[in-house]
Amino acid sequence: MGRLDRTWQLFKESFAVLAGDAEILVFPVCSGISLLLLGASFFIPLYRDGTLQAVAHHKGKWDDYAVLFAWYYLNFFVGIFFNSALMGCANMRLSGKRPTVGAGFRIALDRVGRIAAWALLAASVGLVLSSLRDRNNKLLSIVSAGLNLAWSLITYLIVPVLLFEDRGVFGSLDRSAELFRSHWGEQVAGSFGFGLLSTLLAIPAVLLALACWRLDPIAGIILAGVYLLILASVTSAVRGVFTVALYRYATAGSAPPGFSADVIDGALGSGRAIRERAPWDSGAY
Numbered sequence: 001m002g003r004l005d006r007t008w009q010l011f012k013e014s015f016a017v018l019a020g021d022a023e024i025l026v027f028p029v030c031s032g033i034s035l036l037l038l039g040a041s042f043f044i045p046l047y048r049d050g051t052l053q054a055v056a057h058h059k060g061k062w063d064d065y066a067v068l069f070a071w072y073y074l075n076f077f078v079g080i081f082f083n084s085a086l087m088g089c090a091n092m093r094l095s096g097k098r099p100t101v102g103a104g105f106r107i108a109l110d111r112v113g114r115i116a117a118w119a120l121l122a123a124s125v126g127l128v129l130s131s132l133r134d135r136n137n138k139l140l141s142i143v144s145a146g147l148n149l150a151w152s153l154i155t156y157l158i159v160p161v162l163l164f165e166d167r168g169v170f171g172s173l174d175r176s177a178e179l180f181r182s183h184w185g186e187q188v189a190g191s192f193g194f195g196l197l198s199t200l201l202a203i204p205a206v207l208l209a210l211a212c213w214r215l216d217p218i219a220g221i222i223l224a225g226v227y228l229l230i231l232a233s234v235t236s237a238v239r240g241v242f243t244v245a246l247y248r249y250a251t252a253g254s255a256p257p258g259f260s261a262d263v264i265d266g267a268l269g270s271g272r273a274i275r276e277r278a279p280w281d282s283g284a285y
Helices: 003-019 022-048 051-056 062-094 101-110 112-133 138-154 158-164 169-182 184-213 217-252 261-268
Strands: none
Touching: 003 022, 003 062, 003 184, 003 217, 022 051, 022 062, 022 101, 022 217, 051 062, 062 101, 062 112, 062 158, 062 217, 101 112, 112 138, 112 158, 112 169, 138 169, 158 169, 158 217, 169 217, 184 217
């Protein structure tokens, strides 16, 4: 089975779990709306008072950059918070429980301190990597790309660790890196496979816009936009379910309900999950 075939199978299995509790989709929708409102609340005033123009011309003051970093940090916090709520519900479903939107929010709120700390660390690292990439230096760009890849992989499972294990941010980072070193194959497949699959699933939006362009360009753009928003919400939710399933597999060594061990083993490459005492077995979530 090729990577794309394997990813499609994992996508279908994750979607089947999601379909049993479609209300989980409220989390990526709320996240998207919150990020739009957050951006508007920052950038409309910054545009009106000339801050954005000053920063664009490298004439901004330190407090202008501090405000922009605050927006950047809050973007990370909002995204991670709603993703945590979604993963909490996914874990409940995979544990045979009936998740609710309220339960998801409670799980995220119970870990809000860790989420805030992780968002700060992730935003800071992201800013450093972005600054390296934007220096118009080929060597730095290559180094930045390599560091970004490594950072993405070793932090792939950090949110489930933060939620379901009694660890701080740096302990969770070490734990996520440990799981990566033992089971790197599943994370490479999940990270890049879903990205490629999302791109392929977005093609109908382009075709829809082109088909409607001659009749009504505005309608075509609106329909394509709605399609992309729905796709983004579903893909985000499926990725959250998938990540929790991989975390459970990596810590327990057996496929969670609704997932095929053969498909996950194929994504694991040469590594195999090692049976541990699953931390989510003893918790309330």
